[in-house]
Amino acid sequence: MKVVRSIEELRDQLRGQNRIAFVPTMGNLHAAHLSLMQMAHQHGDPVVASIFVNRLQFGPNEDFDKYPRTLQEDIDKLQRQNTVYVLFAPTEAEMYPEPQSYRVNPPHDLGDILEGEFRPGFFVGVTTVVLKLFSCVQPRVAVFGKKDYQQLMIVRNMCRQFALPTEIVAHETVREPDGLAMSSRNRFLSEAERKEAPRLFRVLNEVRDRLRAGDTDLPAIEHDAQRELAAAGWKVDYVSVRRQMDLKAPGAEQVAAGQALAVLAAAKLGATRLIDNLEV
Numbered sequence: 371m372k373v374v375r376s377i378e379e380l381r382d383q384l385r386g387q388n389r390i391a392f393v394p395t396m397g398n399l400h401a402a403h404l405s406l407m408q409m410a411h412q413h414g415d416p417v418v419a420s421i422f423v424n425r426l427q428f429g430p431n432e433d434f435d436k437y438p439r440t441l442q443e444d445i446d447k448l449q450r451q452n453t454v455y456v457l458f459a460p461t462e463a464e465m466y467p468e469p470q471s472y473r474v475n476p477p478h479d480l481g482d483i484l485e486g487e488f489r490p491g492f493f494v495g496v497t498t499v500v501l502k503l504f505s506c507v508q509p510r511v512a513v514f515g516k517k518d519y520q521q522l523m524i525v526r527n528m529c530r531q532f533a534l535p536t537e538i539v540a541h542e543t544v545r546e547p548d549g550l551a552m553s554s555r556n557r558f559l560s561e562a563e564r565k566e567a568p569r570l571f572r573v574l575n576e577v578r579d580r581l582r583a584g585d586t587d588l589p590a591i592e593h594d595a596q597r598e599l600a601a602a603g604w605k606v607d608y609v610s611v612r613r614q615m616d617l618k619a620p621g622a623e624q625v626a627a628g629q630a631l632a633v634l635a636a637a638k639l640g641a642t643r644l645i646d647n648l649e650v
Contacts, residue, residue, distance in 0.1 A: 371449050373457045377506050380418075380458050384507065389414045392509035392536075393454075394500060397421035398438040399447050402544035402552035406513045407453045409541050413511040416455030419448065420503055422465060426473075427495030438554055458507070465502065473498045476524045480617060484634055485520050485645070488607045496521055497528050504529075509536050517543040517551050519634055519647040520617060543646070545571070551646045558642045566602060567639055573598055574648045577611065577633045581650050586622040595635070605638040614649060 374380045384390060391414030393406045399421075410417045421444055428434035441459060448454045474497035475481070481493040504512070514522045526538040544552045549571035550564075559567055573595045580591050588611050595609040613620050614630040625631065631650040636643065 371445075371452075371454050371457055373445060373459060375458075375460055376464055377460065380456065380506055383456050384416075384418065387416060388510065389416075390507060390509040390511075391415065391417050392503075392507045392512045393417070393419045394503050394512065394514075395419060395421055396423045396437065396554070397444050397459075398440050398554040398557075399444045400552050400554065402515060402517075404447065404451055404453075405544050406515060406541050407448070407451060409539065410511065410513045411453045413513070413537075413539055414509070417453055418456045418458060418507050418509065419454045420458040420460075420507070422458075422460055422499070422503075424495060424499040425462065425466075426470060426498055427492050429489055429491065432489070433555075438557060458503075465499070470498060474501050474528060476528070480520070480524060480527070483520075483617065484608060484610060484612075485636065488636065493521070493524055497524060500525055501528065501532070501534075504534060504536055511537045511539055513539045513541055515541045515543060516649075517553070517646065519632060523617060551644075553644065555642055555644065560640060563639050563642065567644065569599065569602055569604075570635060570637060570639075570644055570646050571648075573609065574633050574635055574646055577609065578648050578650050581611065581625060581631060581633075584626070586625040588620070588622070588625065599635075599637050603639070607636040607638070607643075609633070609635040609637075611650075 391410035393410050395403055423437050425434055473494050476493045476497055486493050522540055529536050548568040550568045577591055577595050592609050596606045599606050611631055611633050614632045620629055632647055634647040636645045
């Protein structure tokens with residue numbers, strides 16, 4: 371595996387390649403990331419991964435400075451897996467040599483709801499860096515995890531609207547044995563919080579079970595889910611039932627008709643904010 375730090379060197383390594391499969395990450399790699407690399411290998415060759423903690427997607431009171439940076443450990447894991455051909459690990463100065471005044475703005479009806487409501491500007495930062503990384507890598511395929519469900523949809527829509535020659539492939543959420551979705555932020559949980567954390571997944575399953583049983587009272591379903599989390603000490607941002615196709619809120623008649631839905635949630639456990647979702 372080659373590790374490159376500059377855009378110029380990256381392009382030199384990839385010149386003439388037209389089946390590149392790409393996995394963008396912010397590092398602190400775990401089993402879920404490695405699973406994305408494996409899926410990328412099934413869809414293209416060579417596989418390129420990136421590690422870059424993107425300042426643009428962090429708000430002023432978020433955890434940019436303490437976000438775990440474990441580059442050498444990440445390199446060791448990728449080398450042991452032996453799937454990635456090139457790891458692109460740029461510095462901030464390489465990615466943003468001047469203030470990034472040109473940015474990608476997702477539409478308000480998708481970018482300013484759910485995560486966008488509670489993390490203003492987050493998706494502007496995500497889409498801007500993803501578009502820039504795509505420009506550097508020129509992938510035919512890029513793999514994103516379903517854990518970041520809204521992000522996956524926004525990136526996929528961005529590629530369609532800009533006619534980018536990159537297919538976005540979705541990977542199922544990878545979970546710990548107790549159901550907790552794998553995340554780099556899980557390392558910030560205390561021992562007691564780690565034992566409590568799987569409740570988020572259990573609550574999502576309870577919502578899904580009610581929907582499958584024919585319950586169409588979405589306000590009551592969402593309220594009960596939020597109340598259960600709050601009673602266990604969580605600070606809930608949202609538990610919301612949405613249409614899979616566009617993340618708009620469904621009507622009761624659409625729920626009754628069996629429309630494809632997703633249940634999305636975000637809540638803080640102590641100082642750690644966790645997100646998760648389930649398709650219905």
